[in-house]
Amino acid sequence: MTNREVEEMGPPRRGSLRVWAIRIVAVSTTAAALVGGVGAVSAATTVSPDTYAQTICSQAAPLGTLSTQLKEAFERATQAFKAEPTQGNAIAVRQTTVDLFGQLAQGADQLVASSQEAGIPDVAQGARFANAVTTHLRATAKVLHASARQAAAIDVTSASKFGTGFQRAITKSAAAVKRVNKTTKRDPAFNSPPASLHALVVYMTTDASSCPLDSGNA
Numbered sequence: 693m694t695n696r697e698v699e700e701m702g703p704p705r706r707g708s709l710r711v712w713a714i715r716i717v718a719v720s721t722t723a724a725a726l727v728g729g730v731g732a733v734s735a736a737t738t739v740s741p742d743t744y745a746q747t748i749c750s751q752a753a754p755l756g757t758l759s760t761q762l763k764e765a766f767e768r769a770t771q772a773f774k775a776e777p778t779q780g781n782a783i784a785v786r787q788t789t790v791d792l793f794g795q796l797a798q799g800a801d802q803l804v805a806s807s808q809e810a811g812i813p814d815v816a817q818g819a820r821f822a823n824a825v826t827t828h829l830r831a832t833a834k835v836l837h838a839s840a841r842q843a844a845a846i847d848v849t850s851a852s853k854f855g856t857g858f859q860r861a862i863t864k865s866a867a868a869v870k871r872v873n874k875t876t877k878r879d880p881a882f883n884s885p886p887a888s889l890h891a892l893v894v895y896m897t898t899d900a901s902s903c904p905l906d907s908g909n910a
Contacts, residue, residue, distance in 0.1 A: 738818070739811035741888035747810040748825065748892060749903035751803050758799065762792040782848040789843040789861070797836030804829045815886045824881035828896060831872045839865040873897060 739747075766788040773781040807826045812818045842864060846857035876882060877897045885893045895903045 737811040738814045741813040741815050744810055744813040745892045751806045752903040766792055777851050779848055782854045786846045786848055790840050793836050793840035793843055797833055797840055800833035800836055804833055820881045824879050828876045835868040835872055
C-alpha cells in the first residue's frame with residue numbers, strides 16, 4: 693500500500709464524526725431486541741412532564757461514557773492503520789466501526805422500549821408528544837443498525853478500496869442521521885413544546901451533548 697493510499701484512507705473529518713457520535717441521541721448501554729412496528733406508547737399512565745423527561749434522560753445518561761469508549765477504540769485502530777497500513781489493521785478499523793454503530797444501535801433498541809413505558813407527559817397533546825419521541829428514537833435505531841451493516845461490508849482488500857468504502861459508510865450514516873433530525877424538527881409535536889419539555893426537545897433536535905435530567909433547567 694502506498695503512502696498516498698494511506699492518506700486517502702484517513703478517518704472521517706472530525707465534524708462528520710461528531711455528527712453521528714453526538715447526534716445518536718438518547719441511547720442506553722443495554723442490548724435488547726428491536727421493538728417491531730411503529731406502534732404507540734404502550735403505557736397509558738399520565739406522568740408529570742418532569743418525570744417523563746427524567747425517565748428518558750436517565751436511560752440516555754450512559755451515552756457519554758459509551759460513545760467516548762467506542763470512539764477511543766476507533767481512533768486507536770485508525771492511528772494503528774496509519775502507522776502500519778496492513779490488511780489486518782484495516783480489518784481492525786472496520787471492526788471498531790461496526791462495534792461503535794452496533795453497540796449504540798443495541799442501546800437505541802432498549803431506549804425505544806423504555807420510551808414506550810415512560811408514560812404520557814401531563815401536557816396538552818401529551819400522547820402525541822410521547823409517540824413522537826418513540827418514533828424519533830426508533831428511526832435513530834434503524835439508522836444505526838443500517839450503519840453497522842454498511843460498515844461490516846467495507847472492502848479491505850486494498851487501502852484505496854478501504855478508504856473509499858469507509859468514507860462512503862460514514863457519509864451515508866451522517867446523511868441518514870441528518871434526515872432523521874430534519875424530520876424530527878418538522879414534527880408538529882415538537883413545535884412550541886411546553887417549557888417543561890423544552891430542554892428535552894432541544895437535546896433531541898440539536899447538537900446538545902447532554903440530556904437534561906432536570907427538564908426545568910432549559
